Amino acid sequence: SGAVVGGALASQVAFPSVTFGKPNDNKLKLGLIGCGGRGTGAATQALKADSNIELTAMADAFPEKIESSLKNISKNVEDAKVKLKKSHKFIGLDSYKKVLDSGVDVVVLTTPPGFRPAHLVEAVKADMHVFTEKPMATDVPGVRLVREAVDIAKKKNLAMVAGFCWRYDYARKELFKRIHDGEIGEVR
Secondary structure (H helix, E strand, C coil): CHHHHHHHHHHHHHCHHHHCCCCCCCCEEEEEECCCHHHHHHHHHHHHHCCCEEEEEEEECCHHHHHHHHHHHHHHCCHHHECCCHHHEEECCCHHHHHHCCCCCEEEECCCCCCHHHHHHHHHHCCCEEEECCCCCCCHHHHHHHHHHHHHHHHHCCCEEECCHHHHCHHHHHHHHHHHCCCCCCCC
């Protein structure tokens, strides 16, 4: 659900007419960085969110992760949404840089959290709209990098969404409010 929100936000910034009812042929190019289970799910959700989004680049430290992810994504979305050339399957610890240089408009960051802060800063420096999974950082230096990325994104008017999906859900927000207001009694 977070990827859907991220895709929708990014498409509004990158292609305003896509989300405001004026169909066009512009395609939002999606890059997936981190091809494990969560990345595969987030990319699939993003591809289902709008008709004008395509997967054009993937990166992971391991080639088998890319192939497995691609297979699962292809099972769940129409073939026309996967525009991935073999040359845009990037492997290695620096593969995220190649996705950022591949012409994508938005990236999904779902690498292990130790890598995520550095990837996030590099993505916004490269003018990417970003959906980043949680946690965004696991230590103080990482949090500082995340804050730097947020500042850069604001200055560049880039969309940046995190995978805190329950924060966007009105029913959950109301439930949490009622718990905090003591409506169910003391929480033990």
